[in-house]
Amino acid sequence: MSKEGFDYIIVGAGTAGCLLANRLSADPGKRVLLIEAGGKDDYHWVHIPVGYLHCIGNPRTDWCFQTEAEPGLNGRRLRYPRGKVLGGSSSINGMIYMRGQSRDYDNWAQATGDDTWRWERVLRAFRRHEHHWRLDDPKTAPAGFAEMHGHKGEWRVEQQRLRWPILDAFAAACSQAGIPATSDFNAGTNEGVGYFEVNQKKGLRWNTAKAFLRPTCFGRPNFEMWTGAQVRKLRLMHDDAGPRCAGVEVLTPHGVEQPWLNAGGEVILCAGSVGSPQILQLSGLGPAPLLQGLGIKVTQELPGVGANLQDHLQIRAVYKVRGARTLNTRAASLVGKALIGLEYALRRSGPMSMAPSQLGAFTRSSPDRLWPDLEYHVQPLSLDAFGEPLHGFDAFTASVCNLNPTSRGTVHITSPDAAVAPAIQPRYLSTDEDRRVAAESLKLTRRIVAQPALAAFQPEEYKPGPQFQTDEELARLAGDIGTTIFHPVGTCRMGRKDDPGAVVDSRLRVRGVTGLRVADASVMPTITSGNTASPTLMIAEKLAGWLAG
Ligand SMILES: Cc1cc2nc3c(=O)[nH]c(=O)nc-3n(C[C@H](O)[C@H](O)[C@H](O)COP(=O)(O)OP(=O)(O)OC[C@H]3O[C@@H](n4cnc5c(N)ncnc54)[C@H](O)[C@@H]3O)c2cc1C
Known part of the structure; x- marks a missing residue:
C-alpha cells in the first residue's frame, strides 16, 4: 500500500x-x-x-x-x-x-x-476511444462513415461472427412491417433493423x-x-x-x-x-x-x-417455431454441445461467440412518436428466466423495451454497514404511460411475427399467449414476462x-x-x-x- x-x-x-x-x-x-x-x-x-x-x-x-x-411486475423480485x-x-x-x-x-x-452535452459535442468523445471494424480498411467504409466513427481508440467494435436463419427471417418480417434495414445503429437515430455490433475482438469479449x-x-x-x-x-x-x-x-x-x-x-x-x-x-x-x-x-x-x-424493462415474448434450428435444440444434446465447442475452438465463431441478443430493431410504439421509442433484442433461444434451462422446443424470443420509460425508482441504503446491499426499487410499469407502451409493444410484436417472411416457420405464440388480447391484459402480462435489461x-x-x-x-x-x-x-x-x-x-x-x- x-x-x-x-x-x-x-x-x-x-x-x-x-x-x-x-x-x-x-x-x-x-x-x-x-x-x-x-x-x-x-x-x-x-x-x-x-x-x-x-x-x-x-x-x-x-x-x-x-x-x-x-408491484408493476405482479409482486416479483428480479435478479x-x-x-x-x-x-x-x-x-x-x-x-x-x-x-x-x-x-x-x-x-x-x-x-x-x-x-x-449536445450530440455534436459528445460525438467527439464517442469517437475518441472507438476502434471500429469498418474503418480497418477505410476504402470499403460507406461515405461519411469516418465522420461518425473512430478508429484510433481502444474500444473495439466488431461484427458478430454468426447469423441465424430465424433471425434473418425476423429482420425481413420487420421490413415487411415497415421497419427499414440499417447497417449502422450509431449515427444519431438508431431507427431500423439489423444485427447488433459488439465489443469483441476476434471472438473474445x-x-x-x-x-x-x-x-x-x-x-x-x-x-x-x-x-x-x-x-x-x-x-x-x-x-x-x-x-x-x-x-x-x-x-x-x-x-x-x-x-x-x-x-x-x-x-x-x-x-x-x-x-x-x-x-x-x-x-x-x-x-x-x-x-x-x-x-x-x-x-x-x-x-x-x-x-x-431509470431502467429499461424488457418484455420477453416467446414464439415456438418449426423447421428452424435454434439454440434450444442445438445445445440440447452432448453431441450438439461438443460441435458448438469445436466450432469455437477452431474458428472462434458459433454460439459460444454469441452476444445474448444478436438482432436489434428500433421503432415507434405509435405513429405519432417523433423518434423510435422501442428497442427489440431478438434471440434465437428461449427460457423462463436467465439462469433457468433453455426450453426443449425450438423457439425465438422477441424481447422489446420502452426506451423512454416515465417510471422512476430508488436505490436506498438500509443500514450504515457498507456490507449490506441497498434496497433497489425500479418501480417498473408504475405509470399509465409505461403500461400503455407495454401493451402497444406486445401488439407490435404480434404484427411483426404475422408478416409473410416468418410464415414458413409457423410461429406460435408461447408467451404471453394469444388468449390475452385487451390492452389491460397485455399490460398485466408484461409484468409477468418483463425483466430488467440491466440498464x-x-x-x-x-x-x-x-x-x-x-x-x-x-x-x-x-x-x-x-x-x-x-x-x-x-x-x-x-x-x-x-x-x-x-x-x-x-x-x-x-x-x-x-x-x-
Ligand atoms: C448483464 C448485463 C448486460 C448488459 N448488456 C449491455 C449491453 O449489451 N450493451 C450495453 O451498452 N450495456 C449493457 N449493460 C449495461 C452496461 O454494462 C452498464 O450500463 C455500464 O457498464 C455501467 O458502467 P458503470 O461504469 O456505471 O458501472 P460498472 O461498469 O458496473 O462499474 C462499477 C464498478 O464499481 C465497482 N464498485 C462498486 N461499488 C464499489 C465500492 N464500494 N468500492 C469499490 N468498487 C466498487 C464495481 O465492482 C464495478 O467494477 C449490461 C449490464 C449488465 C449487468
Whole structure:
C-alpha cells in the first residue's frame, strides 16, 4: 500500500473507471489510485462471449443484487446483476455497442443548461476511444462513415461472427412491417433493423480492463490499483468553504486503509448506479430523512442521491417455431454441445461467440412518436428466466423495451454497514404511460411475427399467449414476462444549479462538496434510447478531457 497521497482516487474499476484511470494516469505528474471491490478478470467465462450465462448470478463476478418485490411486475423480485470484477459490468454484459439517439444528449444539454452535452459535442468523445471494424480498411467504409466513427481508440467494435436463419427471417418480417434495414445503429437515430455490433475482438469479449488498463496503466509508475478492496465511505473534512473530500475508507484484504488526496486532488466515484449512491449515502450525502433514520449524520443534504432510478424493462415474448434450428435444440444434446465447442475452438465463431441478443430493431410504439421509442433484442433461444434451462422446443424470443420509460425508482441504503446491499426499487410499469407502451409493444410484436417472411416457420405464440388480447391484459402480462435489461441509470443525476434533485453539476462535481465527482451511468439525467455501456464511456471520456485541461 502506498505511503504517499494521490491526485486522483477512482472508486470502481468498471466501465467508466478503467477509461478514466487510463486517461488520468497518462500524465506522469499525477498519482492515480484505482480501487475495485471485485477481483481480477482472470475467469475464463469473462472472456468467452457466451460466458455471461456463467457470470450473471456468480459472486465471483456479480454483486448478485435483487430488487424489492415490484408491484408493476405482479409482486416479483428480479435478479439485478452488476459486474463485481475488473471491467465491472463491461465484463459480464451483452457486449452490444450502442450510443443511443442524438436527442438524448440534446435533452441532457437542456436539463443541465450546458451545451457540452449536445450530440455534436459528445460525438467527439464517442469517437475518441472507438476502434471500429469498418474503418480497418477505410476504402470499403460507406461515405461519411469516418465522420461518425473512430478508429484510433481502444474500444473495439466488431461484427458478430454468426447469423441465424430465424433471425434473418425476423429482420425481413420487420421490413415487411415497415421497419427499414440499417447497417449502422450509431449515427444519431438508431431507427431500423439489423444485427447488433459488439465489443469483441476476434471472438473474445473486449471489456474495459483489456481496453484501457492493459498494458498501458500497468506499466506506469504513477498508477496504483487495489482489487478486492471495497470503499466503505468517503473521508470528509470541513473547511470554511464547506465539506471537502480528503480521501476514502477502504476495506482491503489486508485490513482497513485510508488513502488520502494531495492538495487539489479529487475522488471520482465510478461505482455505478447502485454503488455510487450507496457510497454517498453511507458518507452522509443524501436525503436527510433516509440518513437520519439510519443514524447517519447528514453532512450535505442531497435529496436526489438514490432517486430517479431509470431502467429499461424488457418484455420477453416467446414464439415456438418449426423447421428452424435454434439454440434450444442445438445445445440440447452432448453431441450438439461438443460441435458448438469445436466450432469455437477452431474458428472462434458459433454460439459460444454469441452476444445474448444478436438482432436489434428500433421503432415507434405509435405513429405519432417523433423518434423510435422501442428497442427489440431478438434471440434465437428461449427460457423462463436467465439462469433457468433453455426450453426443449425450438423457439425465438422477441424481447422489446420502452426506451423512454416515465417510471422512476430508488436505490436506498438500509443500514450504515457498507456490507449490506441497498434496497433497489425500479418501480417498473408504475405509470399509465409505461403500461400503455407495454401493451402497444406486445401488439407490435404480434404484427411483426404475422408478416409473410416468418410464415414458413409457423410461429406460435408461447408467451404471453394469444388468449390475452385487451390492452389491460397485455399490460398485466408484461409484468409477468418483463425483466430488467440491466440498464439502471440516473441515481446521481446531473442538473442545473437551481435543480434541487440534481446531485452533480454539468461537470460532474457533487453539489456542495469540493474534491468529489461522480462519473458513471448514475449521472445520466434521463436514460439513453439504447444500451448504456458506451454512453457511460463517453461520460468518462468527457471528464477526462476536462481534467486534462
Ligand atoms: C448483464 C448485463 C448486460 C448488459 N448488456 C449491455 C449491453 O449489451 N450493451 C450495453 O451498452 N450495456 C449493457 N449493460 C449495461 C452496461 O454494462 C452498464 O450500463 C455500464 O457498464 C455501467 O458502467 P458503470 O461504469 O456505471 O458501472 P460498472 O461498469 O458496473 O462499474 C462499477 C464498478 O464499481 C465497482 N464498485 C462498486 N461499488 C464499489 C465500492 N464500494 N468500492 C469499490 N468498487 C466498487 C464495481 O465492482 C464495478 O467494477 C449490461 C449490464 C449488465 C449487468
